[in-house]
Amino acid sequence: MKDGELIAAVDLGSNSFRLEISNLHGDHFQRVEYLKETVRQGGGLDADGYLSQESMERGWQCLARFGERLQNFHPSRVRALATQTLREARNRKQFLEQAQQLLGHPIEVISGQEEARLIYQGVTYYLPLNPDEYRMVIDIGGRSTEIIVGQGQAPLEAASFALGSVSWSQRFFGEGRLTAKGFTKAEVAAKALLQERLGLFAQFPRENVFGASGTMNAVAQILCQQGLAEPNTITRKALAQLKAQLISAQHIDNLSMEGLRDDRRPVIGGGVSILTALMEILDVATLHISDGALRQGALVDLIQREKPHNEQSDIRQKTVQSLLQRFGYDRLQGERIASTATHIWQEWNLPQASHEDLQQLQWAALLHEIGISIAYERYHHHGAYILEYGDCPGFLPSERDNIAQLILGHRGKLKKLQDRLQNHPGLFELQLLCLRLAILLCTARNDPELQALQWSTPKNRSARATVSEAWSQAYPQSYYLLQEEACVWEKVGFDLKVVVQG
Template sequence: MRDGDILATVDLGSNSFRLEMARLDHGQLVRLDYYKEPVRLGAGLDENGHLTSESIARSCACLKRFAERLSGLRPTVVRAVATQSLRSAKNPEAFLVPAQEALGHPIEIISGPEEARLIYLGVANDLPQDNHRRLVVDIGGGSTELIVGVNTQASHMESLRIGCVSHTLKFFPDGRVTAKAMERAVTAAAARFEEVVEQFGAHQWQLAYGSSGTIETIAELCTELGDAPELITRAGMEKIFGRIVGADSKKWGFADLKPQRAQVLAGGLAVLMGLFAALKVDKMRPCYSALRQGVMIDLLERLTEHDMSTDVRYSSIARLARRWFVDVVQAERVQTMALQFWAQVDNGDVAARDWLAWAALTHEIGMAVSHSSYHKHGDYLMRHADLAGFSFTEQAHIADLIAAQRGGLRKWQNHLGNDSFVRAVLCLRLAVIVCHARTQIDAPDLDIMVSKDGVSWTVGQAWQAHFPLSAYLLDEEWQAWLKTGLAQS
């Protein structure tokens, strides 16, 4: 990345969609534009957990407007992430297909822990490096993220399925805020947060910060009602409750409260009051950076220096490999070989190269479950692990490679129309074969080609004579590719 380059992030939250654009200026990100629309995707789930056609259409209309502003930017500098509503929806593909077409960029569904990590990354970038242990709270439309950390390093992260939209719909469905309904809503929220007191109670931190729209709004209302500026207290929230209970939202009389935020204020207030009670929080300061800034910082780190050893994803993969007792020497051997093969067929897809590298390092994680069909067990473990730095989509790509590292290829016919997948899975399968003896081996005399006509490779006669078993296995692999119709005779 160079000075003047522009990055953009799109945050598809349960309450609002946000687009932020920034320019890189001497290593700092300077905001250029910010757009926010209260789409309320979380309220678009029907009783069966499916996103309705109306909510999908509303979302796509918003994303088309965002796409107009993003036009002209390289795909690599734009990252769009979706959170709780898409995580919980029973029909995410019904949303993703038209939404990605409307936006013109891929949309990643990120896990709750990954959302928490990125939120903390955004917030920590806005706070002083004071060595204090801090609690960071982000109340979204469908989930609340809790993080404890020091400076830029998070130590505990959690995502709970409770948010301002979901809590409002559950306890204030008709928009009326009664004392009884609020008492029930606060009690329910406190019970939810009591489950994580050990990790996030007051004994774990010194300062409390909050991010995103709900907490920003409550902080502004506390100040308007006489609290200290930029501070949320229990007394301040009690004053807000006293103003809204039993009254129509149009008569609350807050100076700058927007109608869209007023619709979910009661639920968000109940969530925060319950959190204060359960975690023994006395005061909280708002922070005006959140998920979208964290996503942008993470994107910048990926683009600035493509060095896996400094990538948070490398640490995640390494931890996963250790957890499942992977033979690291063999994994690195296969990775080195796979990347040497990739250099012969490189099509410029950096993401596919990375997925190949991660898959090679974890291709044997399934052996911790059973040697039989270990590639299938590895597929499952990769697909369902909590991995910092990865979206569900990225994990699925890596899991597909792990599953396809051995066995027949015809079951992957739908994936073989993807040029990058073909190149990556070919390199991984060949690397696993060449390194099957689990001893150090130099790169073989193997020339690989991948084109629109298919795949092919040639093996030097001398190498085949020296490694007859490997040559036999490579011939079997050739037969597997012949059955797909991709091998060039």
Template sequence: MNDARLQATASQSQPLVDGDMLAAIDLGSNSYHMVVARYTLGQLRIVDRLRETVRMAEGLDAKGGLVVEVRQRALQCLARFGQRIRDIPPHRVRAIATNTVRRLAAPQAFLMPAETALGHAIEVVSGREEARLVYLGVAHAQPPKNDQRRLVIDVGGGSTECIIGRGFATIERESVQVGSIATTRRFFANGRLSRRKWRDALIEVSAEFQQFASAYRSLGWHEAIGTSGTNKAIGEICATMKLTKGAITAEALATVRERLLRAEHIDDIDLPSLSADRRPIIAGGLLALEAAFDTLGLQRMMVSKAALREGVLHDMLGRAGDADPREASIAALVLRYGIDQAQGARVAATALALFEQVAAAWSLSPDDRLMLNWAAQLHELGLSIAHSQYQVHGAYVVEYSDIAGFSRQEQQFLAALVRTHRRKVPKSAFEALPDRLLPEARRLAILLRVAVLLHRGHEEADIPDLRVVAEGNMLSLQLPPRWLGERPLLQADLDGEPGEIGALGIVFRLG
């Protein structure tokens, strides 16, 4: 396979032009979805949709492993998706993995063959980032008519996302480990149903929502919207039973639950318009939704056809234009942690000047440039915690925070750059990254290190025109001898770099 096809969201910052095709793939816990769209006159027009029931969450064992049968089912589905989008450039495709992949003990063991089958990189997103993308999809599908708040609930196979937003932006985002497959397996593993079981399960599931229910109810909303397969299925059941015209109400939900519990076993569930492939998991989905209604005090919820995949498409649109949410997230981190913005800007300017000189030789992409710029702005984040080992503190915050717009791999990439911008580079610094990202990460790390050293004084520096040459895994930095001779501390730092960066696998030369 051509390695270029596995570049993670390579060059998504390139502007879209009329006729460009985009694709979004959602590796859900129950189903895999793909939507293909054409960019026309500033808008996205859907040209194709594919959906396959994979039930990935069913294959997750107690140790975080994935059973062989489910793994093969997932890979075969991704191979079929890959055939459909083989002519779409890799930088116009985003594949998003959610709850079940997040819960794998060794996600790379699945992601590597999965990326090969699909022919594209797969991003793992946090629950809150998943929530943001879901809300974005719903907001664009049903644009708000005013500035009022809305609540969006997405009941998936492995988790449920609850979001309060206004316009196209989220205000609150939560993700709980409650979903149609996960909850069915947890409470009805033997398939048997009873009202007593349901009451006990409802108490436990409601506790998950109670963690944030009070804050949500205090904030309030003017309308509630449900999305994804479970909500759509329940909405259709309500309509078929003539309880509503497609919306879900608290009263209708109770009637559907009573109808479901007439069956003593999941296999005997008889709900009108319920598909055969959703029957085995509808109990858990209905239970999760009833718990959400009870704890949040919902009476009525509309159902949207949009979901995460549509949100991913619109996020790609933003990244290709001037609305990349990641920019706002970086700015927010800089403010929150009181990072020296002037120093970050100086380091970023120098790092990017070095980048431009080696980008071609090292095959670095526009997205690599973005990552280097953001890492430069954040490299001193850890100083807000402690000066000693501040690069370690900063890397931890970057890797484990919920940062809107970033996938887990992107945060791990940024964290690796922050971790290695000073002192000796540990061999473990890049362990979290997939192999396909290692060359770029190591090369950006040395560029950031050089830029940081050149601005060690934390003041405006009279830095001469820099010349840097990259060849293979060698980087040569050339500075005017007289200028460097007047700065013995910098000279000593640069002379010591080769001994500090052995783990990068890059040979650094001065002069």
């Protein structure tokens, strides 16, 4: 990325959709535009987990407006993330198909753990480095709440809970009623849900606690306007006074507080009840409001992905190394295959390929044998499962799926991937072919003689490998495997030719 370039993050939250556009300056960014619309999509999720047509329409209309603003942005400069509502929605595919067309960019439904990681990254971006300082970050969204503890800029423990200002307001403050009984029930229910995983955070200090996102900002603004707390600060005492005022009002229509925006009024009961429960159960006396949250964390990720690998700034590189440490079988073989695959890929010189495509191929090569740690039988299935369902910080769901499918397809017949190869051949097909070629050339777990092979650029689902006669005689098994590989690809309509030259 170059200085002055624009990057953008879209947050499809349960209460609001937000678009953040920033100008890049080195490793830092400066906001140039911020759009927010109260879509309240989480409120349109029914008891069976389906989004209502009305809530989908509101989301589509908002994303169409965002899409107009992002028309000239390259896909690598935009991250669009959806959270708890779309994690839950059983008809999310229906919503996302049109949403992505209107926005003009892919939308990723991220896991609760990945949401927590990005929130921590966004919050600590605005804090001093202080690598030894322990920090706790709390984010109350529309339908989920995240708690993260880290040291400096590095998250250590994180948890995501399925409770938020929208869902709790619907459940305990129906029709806008604000009663003492409602708050008691809401707080007890929140504590019961939170209690299960609080042991994760027991050992960490509570001196530096930060709140992120809508509920925290709304509460802090009200407390400051009323003189109950310092700016950007929430205390348990001040929060108790605010709760008493809400109960006294009895209904959201009776609220006339300075600092309370109209769009926050319907969900203030749920937000305050969850925050009260959190501060009590975590024994937090004071928390400070952060300028950063999920969107800023996504922008930091965009910047880090562009840095050279030797800086190890891309969290995905660290995730791959962690997976190799936990599940690795033969790291030298993985590196050998990654190097061979890189050579073939670069020889192909594909004009439509990006650096990201090569990265995913390299990661698949490094990780292709991790399933052996579970069992050698069907290890490619085990490896794909680890990638698809394991904890892989930094990877978008689409990236994880792509690498998982490469690992699944790196050996055996291609029938298991036939639908994908027929419906979406493109670069995935070439990544898979490249990986399989690299693996067969390294089957003896030795470095292959790559100078004896030449590769033409694949076109129209066909490719050509030219080998010297001396090589075919010196390595008869590899030559045989190349011919067998051509037969495998022929069955899915791809023409791989292996030609021997004297």
